[in-house]
Amino acid sequence: MKLSRRIGRIRPSATLSINAKAKALSRSGVSIINFGIGEPGFDTPENIRKAAMESICSGQTRYTAVGGIDELKDAVCGAVKADYGLSYGRENVLISCGGKHALYNLFMTLLDPGDEVIIPSPYWVSYPDMIDLAGAKQVIAPCTEKDGFMLQAADLERAITPNTRLLILNSPSNPTGKYYGADELKALAEVLLRHENVLIASDDIYYRILFGGRKWVSLGMVEEKLRGRIFIINGVSKTYCMTGWRIGYLIGDPMVIKAATDFQSQVTSNPSSISQWASVEALTGDQKSAVEMTQTFEKRCKLVLERISDLGEVSCVEPDGTFYVFPDFSAHFGKKFGGRTINGSLDLTDFLMEEAHVAVVPGNAFGEDNCLRFSYALSMEEIEQGFDAVKKALKKLGRG
Numbered sequence: 001m002k003l004s005r006r007i008g009r010i011r012p013s014a015t016l017s018i019n020a021k022a023k024a025l026s027r028s029g030v031s032i033i034n035f036g037i038g039e040p041g042f043d044t045p046e047n048i049r050k051a052a053m054e055s056i057c058s059g060q061t062r063y064t065a066v067g068g069i070d071e072l073k074d075a076v077c078g079a080v081k082a083d084y085g086l087s088y089g090r091e092n093v094l095i096s097c098g099g100k101h102a103l104y105n106l107f108m109t110l111l112d113p114g115d116e117v118i119i120p121s122p123y124w125v126s127y128p129d130m131i132d133l134a135g136a137k138q139v140i141a142p143c144t145e146k147d148g149f150m151l152q153a154a155d156l157e158r159a160i161t162p163n164t165r166l167l168i169l170n171s172p173s174n175p176t177g178k179y180y181g182a183d184e185l186k187a188l189a190e191v192l193l194r195h196e197n198v199l200i201a202s203d204d205i206y207y208r209i210l211f212g213g214r215k216w217v218s219l220g221m222v223e224e225k226l227r228g229r230i231f232i233i234n235g236v237s238k239t240y241c242m243t244g245w246r247i248g249y250l251i252g253d254p255m256v257i258k259a260a261t262d263f264q265s266q267v268t269s270n271p272s273s274i275s276q277w278a279s280v281e282a283l284t285g286d287q288k289s290a291v292e293m294t295q296t297f298e299k300r301c302k303l304v305l306e307r308i309s310d311l312g313e314v315s316c317v318e319p320d321g322t323f324y325v326f327p328d329f330s331a332h333f334g335k336k337f338g339g340r341t342i343n344g345s346l347d348l349t350d351f352l353m354e355e356a357h358v359a360v361v362p363g364n365a366f367g368e369d370n371c372l373r374f375s376y377a378l379s380m381e382e383i384e385q386g387f388d389a390v391k392k393a394l395k396k397l398g399r400g
């Protein structure tokens, strides 16, 4: 059957296909250590689950307002006031089915064919395909390991053209875990102030998972004059282990929010009423579990970095947050095993799956073929076992 040209351009999610491969091997009796997972790996905290059950029992089971219930919009505004120090009202907020949906709504609302969107690379896997679906042009701005894989002001300046409509900034980043501090943001803000037609999508979905006592800072906090051009994308998925509940939000200019709400009204209507009530509790209730989760990830991150440096011939930018790390394995490219050559991140991913029984995500899915993404949403024991297996497997690779 003929499919649309639009759908023909979409690449299936690399993360999902790795997980499918890992599952298929597990079914055949092989035990896989899965560093490919893109979610925290803890249960949703009990107070949030209870709030969801109470909402069902009290009959909150019908359509809600398309853009979300006022209680959740108020909770979002309260969280943004507390964490960003910025004041927004209900008219600035659209509640959607996850951060991914919030991003897609924004792209569909703002972008026309011919518009250019700057995506710093390495990037989260879904940005390029979503931009493509919205009919706009991706402009990839490569960032180097030397710069911590972070967008430099000069590179931003070079990437901007008269057609640039949007810059996507993801901090802390999936896949690198790097976060833009105030100085880095100020340098980017200086460039953006010179180009007043460029809007900014600030994907802050990991903003509460920061290590080393780092304080949250974002573009709108360091440069007041940019605030009207910034759209914040956030949600409860990662901070509150609520990936399955599908609640995200978009914050920004009321006219754009209204248009994006109209778009959502024709596509999905409101996100799940029950998930919305659970999210009110997530944002306004006890924050202890979110804090504890970050502490756990920080401990795991230390272990992962130790184990990576022990692999030899692998370099790694130290993450500031999230639960990802993005080491460079390119020193192993060109090596051979069993008559086959490891030519890039895809080959190495396959090799590690088969020889180490370890699943990782190839860096080429994030626009950086030298690297592999490891998620450490695993126990300390699993991390140790996984890296033991990776080390053993890498020793089998040779130049001959």
Ligand SMILES: Cc1ncc(COP(=O)(O)O)c(C=O)c1O
Pocket (backbone or CB within 6 Å): 038, 097, 098, 099, 100, 101, 124, 170, 173, 174, 203, 205, 235, 236, 237, 238, 243, 247, 248
């Ligand atoms: C950078 C980034 N943005 C957005 C999302 C989407 O989050 P959600 O599950 O809320 O749709 C993800 C999920 O992996 C992500 O990594």
